[in-house]
Amino acid sequence: MEQRISLVTLGARDVAALASFYEALGWQRVDSPDGVVAFDLLGQTLGLFGLEDLAADMGVRVETLGHGAVTLAHNLHTPEEVDALMARAEAAGARIVKPAAKAFWGGYHGYFADPEGHIWEIAHNPFSPLGPGNRFRWNGYGG
Numbered sequence: 001m002e003q004r005i006s007l008v009t010l011g012a013r014d015v016a017a018l019a020s021f022y023e024a025l026g027w028q029r030v031d032s033p034d035g036v037v038a039f040d041l042l043g044q045t046l047g048l049f050g051l052e053d054l055a056a057d058m059g060v061r062v063e064t065l066g067h068g069a070v071t072l073a074h075n076l077h078t079p080e081e082v083d084a085l086m087a088r089a090e091a092a093g094a095r096i097v098k099p100a101a102k103a104f105w106g107g108y109h110g111y112f113a114d115p116e117g118h119i120w121e122i123a124h125n126p127f128s129p130l131g132p133g134n135r136f137r138w139n140g141y142g143g
Contacts, residue, residue, distance in 0.1 A: 005044055008072065010118050011051035011065055018048050021115050024092035025085075042135055071111070073121040075128065075136050079108040082122050086110050089120070 012018040019029065019037040030045075032038040037048040055062040076082055082100045089112045090096055097119060100110030109123035131141035 007045045007047055009047040009049050009054065010116070011054040012048045012116055013051050014116070015048050015050055018114065018116055021093050022046075022048075025088060042133060071119045071121045073123060075123050075125055075130060077124065077130060077134075079124045082108055082110065082124050085122050086112060089114075089122070094120075 010018070015035070015037055022039060023029070027039045030038050030040050032047075035050060035053060039046045049057075051065065052062055055065055058065075074085070076085065079100070086096065086100050093115050094112040097111040097113050100108060100122065103109050103123075106127065107123055107125040109121055109125075111119055111121050113119050127140065128136065128138055129140045130136055135141075
């Protein structure tokens with residue numbers, strides 16, 4: 001198995017409302033089969049799929065899915081960009097879990113929950129500067 005993730009799927013109680021939230025952040029949908037909303041990212045895709053449908057597809061009861069201890073992270077070039085995106089997310093309906101602030105590890109970050117509780121970390125990491133096309137790599141792309 002290669003070290004990459006192709007698709008992250010979020011189980012959604014209300015796919016249309018959750019899709020509207022991500023569209024309010026400026027994301028654009030791509031064509032997708034009925035019942036699935038997809039947003040292409042840089043080399044991956046974020047999919048939204050009905051929670052009941054996801055459970056059925058996996059062959060498990062929906063109660064077993066819950067919310068795990070997982071965060072999705074979005075890194076930016078500056079602390080000011082972090083503040084701006086946190087404000088945009090809140091205006092779009094996100095709940096601020098932790099306001100952006102200096103981090104113990106030397107960066108700047110905050111956390112928000114989308115309208116269905118999926119947690120996003122919004123960060124500026126000076127030790128992992130973004131590369132060409134805003135691509136992220138742990139410890140950056142330095143020479």
